Every structure is written in C-alpha cells, then in structure tokens.
Amino acid sequence: MPPPVTSLGASSAPRQENRAGRGAASQDIVYGGGGIVPANPMVPRSFRVSRSPSDASIQGFRSNGCSGRRRPLRIVREAHRGAPPSLSNVRILLTGGAGFIGSNLVRFLLSHRTDVELINLDLLTYAGNLENLADVEENPRYRFVHGDIADPELVREVMEAVDVVLNLAAESHVDRSVVSATPFVRTNVTGTLVLLEAALEAGVERFVQVSTDEVYGELPWRDPTSADPGPRFTEETPLRPRSPYSATKAAADLLALSYHTTHDLDVIVTRCSNNYGPYQLPEKLIPLMITHALEGAPLPVYGDGLHVRDWIHVEDHCRGLDLALTRGRPGAVYNFGGDTERTNLNVVNQIVEAVGADPETITFVEDRPGHDRRYAISFGPARAELGWEPRIVFEEGLHTTVDWYRTHEEWWRSVRAEEYRHPDEPRRSVSPDPPPTRHSTRP
Numbered sequence: 415m416p417p418p419v420t421s422l423g424a425s426s427a428p429r430q431e432n433r434a435g436r437g438a439a440s441q442d443i444v445y446g447g448g449g450i451v452p453a454n455p456m457v458p459r460s461f462r463v464s465r466s467p468s469d470a471s472i473q474g475f476r477s478n479g480c481s482g483r484r485r486p487l488r489i490v491r492e493a494h495r496g497a498p499p500s501l502s503n504v505r506i507l508l509t510g511g512a513g514f515i516g517s518n519l520v521r522f523l524l525s526h527r528t529d530v531e532l533i534n535l536d537l538l539t540y541a542g543n544l545e546n547l548a549d550v551e552e553n554p555r556y557r558f559v560h561g562d563i564a565d566p567e568l569v570r571e572v573m574e575a576v577d578v579v580l581n582l583a584a585e586s587h588v589d590r591s592v593v594s595a596t597p598f599v600r601t602n603v604t605g606t607l608v609l610l611e612a613a614l615e616a617g618v619e620r621f622v623q624v625s626t627d628e629v630y631g632e633l634p635w636r637d638p639t640s641a642d643p644g645p646r647f648t649e650e651t652p653l654r655p656r657s658p659y660s661a662t663k664a665a666a667d668l669l670a671l672s673y674h675t676t677h678d679l680d681v682i683v684t685r686c687s688n689n690y691g692p693y694q695l696p697e698k699l700i701p702l703m704i705t706h707a708l709e710g711a712p713l714p715v716y717g718d719g720l721h722v723r724d725w726i727h728v729e730d731h732c733r734g735l736d737l738a739l740t741r742g743r744p745g746a747v748y749n750f751g752g753d754t755e756r757t758n759l760n761v762v763n764q765i766v767e768a769v770g771a772d773p774e775t776i777t778f779v780e781d782r783p784g785h786d787r788r789y790a791i792s793f794g795p796a797r798a799e800l801g802w803e804p805r806i807v808f809e810e811g812l813h814t815t816v817d818w819y820r821t822h823e824e825w826w827r828s829v830r831a832e833e834y835r836h837p838d839e840p841r842r843s844v845s846p847d848p849p850p851t852r853h854s855t856r857p
C-alpha cells in the first residue's frame with residue numbers, strides 16, 4: 415500500500431480555486447471504519463458506499479491487511495492547472511470499470527502504474543461483469559463500488575476520496591439506443607453531469623471524459639484499399655451525431671468541455687474509434703462473429719457488409735487514456751484511432767479464415783436504420799502531444815482475440831444470455847439462450 419500522502423505534481427504554484435472554493439493546499443479525508451458491506455452476496459469483494467449521513471466514509475476503502483479502524487488520510491494537493499498530474503500515489507475514480515474497455519483499463523493501470531489506487535464505480539448493468547476483473551479483485555490497490563454515476567449523493571461521496579476521474583460508464587450499444595434512448599440520456603448525459611458537478615465541488619485534479627468518434631457522424635464511403643486516404647475526422651471536425659447513442663455521447667463530451675471553459679475544471683476529452691479485444695460482449699461485430707464462427711452458426715452481416723470502420727485494439731486505447739490522463743493538456747480533445755480501415759465483410763472474412771469456419775455461413779441481414787457508412791480518424795494531437803500511436807497491427811490483434819475467445823468459451827457463453835436482455839428488463843440468471851442473430855458494428 416502506498417503511503418497515505420498523495421502528491422500531485424511538483425510545482426509550487428498555487429492551485430486555482432474552483433467554483434466551490436476548494437483549492438486548498440491540503441485536505442483531510444477519512445477512509446474506512448464502517449466495515450465492509452458487500453453490494454451483492456454473490457460478489458464478495460464488492461463494496462457499496464454508506465448512505466447514512468452520519469457516516470460519510472466510504473466502506474471498504476482501507477489498506478489491505480489493516481484493521482477496520484478509521485485512519486486519517488491526508489491528501490496534499492500541490493498540482494495547479496496546466497501541470498499534468500503525476501500519477502504518483504494518485505487515487506483514480508474509474509467509472510464503468512466492469513465493462514469491456516473499463517476492465518481492460520483497470521488491468522492496464524494496475525500493471526503499468528504500480529503506485530496508483532483505483533476505485534471502480536459501476537452499476538453492473540447487463541454490460542458490466544465482475545468476472546472480467548476476477549484476477550484483480552484481491553489487489554489491495556483496487557476497490558469496487560457498486561452504484562450509479564447518476565446518483566448525486568453517492569457520486570459526491572466517492573469523489574471526495576479521489577484525485578482524478580476517468581469516465582467510461584455509459585450505455586454503449588447503438589442498437590439498444592434505437593429501441594429506447596431513455597437509459598442513454600440518463601447515464602450518458604445526466605450521469606456525466608452529476609460526475610462533473612461532484613468533481614468540481616470536490617476539487618479533483620483532472621477529469622477525462624471518454625467519448626467516441628461517432629460524435630462526428632459519418633464520412634462518405636470510400637474503398638479502404640484505394641490509394642487515396644480520403645477525408646478523416648480530426649479534433650476540429652464539427653460534431654454531427656446520427657444515432658441516439660452518439661447524440662448522448664456528444665452531449666456529454668460538450669458538457670465536459672463546457673466545464674473546462676466555464677468553471678476552469680481540468681477536463682480532457684478523448685474520442686476513439688472501434689475497439690476490439692478480450693472481454694468484449696458478443697453483441698458487437700468482432701466477438702459476435704468469432705463466437706458464431708466457433709459454433710458453426712450463421713454469421714449475420716448488416717446490409718451489403720461494406721460499411722467501413724477503423725479498428726483499434728483495446729490495449730492501444732488504454733495506453734492512450736493513460737497518456738491523456740498523465741500528459742494531456744487541460745481542455746484538449748484527443749482522437750485515438752487504429753489506422754486500420756476495413757469493411758465489415760473484410761473483417762468477417764478474416765475471422766472465418768482464422769477460425770477455419772465455413773464461408774457459406776455468412777448471411778446478409780436487413781441493415782440498421784441510420785447505419786453510418788464510414789468512420790475514419792486522424793490523431794495528430796495524440797501523436798504530437800502525448801507521444802501516442804497505435805502499436806498492435808490489426809491482423810495480429812485479431813488472431814490473438816480469436817484465440818482469447820477460443821480459450822474463454824465459458825466466459826462468452828455465460829455472458830451471452832445476459833447481454834441480449836432489453837435495458838428495461840430486470841437482470842436474470844444466465845440461461846442457455848440461442849445465439850443472437852444481429853450485431854452492431856459499433857459499440
């Protein structure tokens with residue numbers, strides 16, 4: 415366990431005060447004391463926050479191996495705006511950490527940053543799965559809080575215990591947003607607003623809003639094999655979201671930037687292209703096709719299969735988020751992309767080959783309404799300012815991903831029934847549902 419003094423940045427310049435006047439050089443926070451309360455008896459290492467006004471401490475946040483006695487923790491806040499926070503002994507609030515990218519990011523940060531502590535705040539919707547984090551749940555630098563980012567009381571309490579925020583929690587599936595946009599507005603817009611307000615009040619040092627390239631809308635179609643690269647989204651491209659999902663992400667993205675402009679909150683927005691890799695639910699194109707191919711089931715491709723996406727391995731995205739958090743410029747937007755444009759049909763054909771499936775299983779199904787034709791993204795500022803670029807070649811990353819699904823059959827079989835539940839349906843226990851027949855080309 416790192417020492418209880420958290421130092422952010424080396425500068426001695428005074429920290430600017432935010433609206434709540436919380437710019438003090440130091441602050442006392444009390445952890446532990448209330449005992450550990452499992453959020454769910456099935457999940458013994460999960461914790462919830464005490465809702466009792468008389469006990470504002472976060473239950474479960476105490477040093478591993480320590481008794482449950484209250485101990486004061488003094489957090490020294492020396493950072494000032496403009497200086498990226500050092501990740502030395504920093505407590506990070508990571509929301510949505512039980513999802514696909516979130517769980518990969520938890521693992522990435524714990525293994526690459528040996529002195530940070532993570533609080534994962536996740537509602538465990540159909541998309542959140544603590545099985546994704548089974549290998550880190552005993553890590554003394556990791557804590558799970560079961561809760562909703564749209565719950566102001568809870569969020570305020572958690573925010574008091576952290577220095578920086580990485581907001582990944584979202585309703586993320588475009589097809590579901592076509593069925594009902596309501597949960598998307600609540601989590602993606604209201605939830606982000608609640609986090610921003612609480613971050614401002616608590617005086618957190620940095621707020622990274624994880625957005626998406628879908629906020630830019632679509633590009634005219636272009637053959638990805640042609641020599642002409644064609645237009646790409648840049649950070650300056652006007653936002654023209656076309657699905658309810660991307661509209662709510664754009665709202666959250668702009669809200670976050672407005673808190674930088676208006677309230678001087680240190681905000682960074684990242685917009686990334688299509689991720690793939692381990693622990694992605696098989697409602698998304700690549701894992702759906704892999705799992706169907708492994709079973710010899712039909713491979714349903716939307717429309718003509720010529721929609722173009724830019725694919726990035728989730729580990730490259732995680733490295734970008736880490737760099738945005740540590741090196742990013744306050745108020746900046748960073749695109750992340752894989753430099754890998756492929757048609758959906760090309761991706762499916764590669765999966766068929768990697769799995770050794772029958773190409774005859776590819777079937778074309780009715781297209782999704784408003785299905786964006788092409789995304790392509792440039793990432794000059796991430797390269798120039800963060801020293802970031804994607805490292806994992808798509809064809810290699812795809813093969814390792816196929817291998818991962820081949821060796822984690824129990825995982826994808828158990829999540830599959832859960833993931834196709836409508837967002838308004840209550841959670842249910844896993845049942846052997848037949849595989850779904852539709853997919854999204856976009857989380």
Ligand SMILES: NC(=O)c1ccc[n+]([C@@H]2O[C@H](COP(=O)([O-])OP(=O)(O)OC[C@H]3O[C@@H](n4cnc5c(N)ncnc54)[C@H](O)[C@@H]3O)[C@@H](O)[C@H]2O)c1
Nearest residue numbers: 510512513514515537538539541542562563583584689857
């Ligand atoms: N997957 C991609 O290709 C991609 C690309 C660019 C950006 N993004 C963004 O990255 C983030 C993570 O994407 P993902 O694919 O891992 O999503 P995901 O659907 O796999 O995970 C979302 C997580 O958020 C949690 N969550 C949902 N509502 C919540 C709430 N109200 N409070 C707390 N937790 C809640 C879920 O339980 C789940 O664990 C999202 O913000 C998404 O918009 C995703």
